[in-house]
Structures are given as C-alpha cells and as structure tokens.
Amino acid sequence: MPYDDLGSSREDKIWTYAICAAGGILILTLGPLLARWLADVPFVPFKEPLRWVGGFDQPWAWAARVALGLVAGLVVALLTLVDEWHLEVHDDAVVVVHDQDRRRLPREAIVGIHLEGKKIVIDGTDGRRLFEKPVEAGRERVKLAFASRGYPLETE
Numbered sequence: 001m002p003y004d005d006l007g008s009s010r011e012d013k014i015w016t017y018a019i020c021a022a023g024g025i026l027i028l029t030l031g032p033l034l035a036r037w038l039a040d041v042p043f044v045p046f047k048e049p050l051r052w053v054g055g056f057d058q059p060w061a062w063a064a065r066v067a068l069g070l071v072a073g074l075v076v077a078l079l080t081l082v083d084e085w086h087l088e089v090h091d092d093a094v095v096v097v098h099d100q101d102r103r104r105l106p107r108e109a110i111v112g113i114h115l116e117g118k119k120i121v122i123d124g125t126d127g128r129r130l131f132e133k134p135v136e137a138g139r140e141r142v143k144l145a146f147a148s149r150g151y152p153l154e155t156e
Contacts (some may be wrong), residue, residue, distance in 0.1 A: 002090065003088045003089055003090045003095075004088070004089040004141075004144075004145035004148075004149075005086060005087075005088055005089075006086055006087040006088075006089060006120070006135050006137040006141065006142055006145055007084060007085070007086025007087070007097075007135060007136055007137060008081065008084060008086070008136045008137075012136060013081060016077045016080060016081060017074060017077045019077075020073040020074065020076045020077035020080070021069075021070050021073035021074050021077065022073065023073055023076075024068075024069035024070060024071070024072040024073025024074070024076065025066055025069035025070050025073065026069070027069060028065040028066070028068055028069030028072065029062070029065050029066055029069060031053065031065070032053055032054050032055070032056045032057070032061075032065070033054070035050045035051075035053040035054040036050070036051070036053075036054030036055075037054075038050050039051045039054055082099050083098075083099070084098075084136060085097070085098050085133040085134070085135055086098075086135060086136070086137075087120065087131075087135060089145045089146060089149055089151070090149075091107075091149055092106065092107050093105055093106050093107055094107075094110065094122065094131075094151075096131055105122060105124075105130050105131065107151070109124050109125060109130065110122055110123070110124060110130065110151060110152065111123050111124060111125055111152060112152050112154050113146055113151055113152060113153050113154060113155075114153070114154040114155045115139060115142060115143075115155045116132075117134075118134040118135065118136075119132055119133060119134050119135075120132075120133070120134075120135050120142060143155065
C-alpha cells in the first residue's frame with residue numbers, strides 16, 4: 001500500500017449516513033407530536049407556535065416529514081464527513097487532507113508525533129505545531145501507521 005489513510009473508514013461513513021438519516025426521520029416525524037404535548041404543559045412558553053406545529057396531522061404531512069427528515073439527515077451526515085480531517089501517512093511525508101485542501105508535511109520537518117485523546121499532534125522544528133486536530137481513526141491504527149513507517153511516535 002502506498003500510504004496509510006487515517007480517517008473514517010467506509011463502514012464509519014455508512015454508519016454516519018444511516019444514523020443521521022434515521023435521526024432526521026425520527027425528529028421530524030415525532031416533532032409535531034412533541035410540540036402538541038408541550039403546548040399543553042403550563043410553564044412552556046410559545047404555546048401558539050407549538051400548537052401550529054402540532055397541527056400538521058394530515059396524511060400528506062406525515063409523508064412529507066419523513067422525506068424531509070431523510071434529506072435533512074443525509075445533508076447533516078454529508079456536512080459532517082466533509083468537515084472531517086484525515087491524514088495520509090506516506091514514507092516520505094504526511095499529507096493533511098480537509099475537504100478539498102491538501103497540505104504536505106515533509107518527513108524532515110516532523111520531529112515528534114503524539115496523541116492527545118482523539119487529537120493527533122505533529123510537532124515540527126522550533127517547537128512549531130504542524131498539525132493538532134482530532135482524526136477519526138482508532139488509536140492502534142494511528143500508532144501502527146506511524147510506527148511502521150519509522151516516524152518519531154512518542155505515544156506508547
């Protein structure tokens with residue numbers, strides 16, 4: 001393999017789309033029922049808007065809410081995955097990828113790599129931080145990717 005990709009796996013992306021789509025459908029389907037119930041609670045403000053939202057009971061509204069919830073959930077999943085950072089670990093460099101932007105960190109510029117929770121921290125010369133962002137890859141996968149290519153990994 002020419003490089004190790006540290007980011008969401010294909011399965012992670014599928015689960016992200018599935019969970020966000022199901023969440024969107026659930027929220028928009030149950031929203032009017034919840035609004036109708038909240039409109040009857042004495043201390044809740046904005047009763048008229050809640051009654052208005054709770055009034056969407058027609059059959060076409062149920063179908064529209066499911067469709068809109070699905071679309072909204074898929075959009076949220078897409079935006080979440082597009083905003084994700086991932087790293088390509090090559091033998092001679094680490095490439096930082098965020099959406100369509102790519103930044104190359106040559107191996108010579110990297111003096112240390114360590115993990116802080118989900119964050120991967122790449123230190124450069126003169127105490128400069130070259131990268132410090134969370135990456136959706138398992139801890140062991142990160143360690144293996146850097147250690148197998150001989151990078152100065154400081155995390156045990």
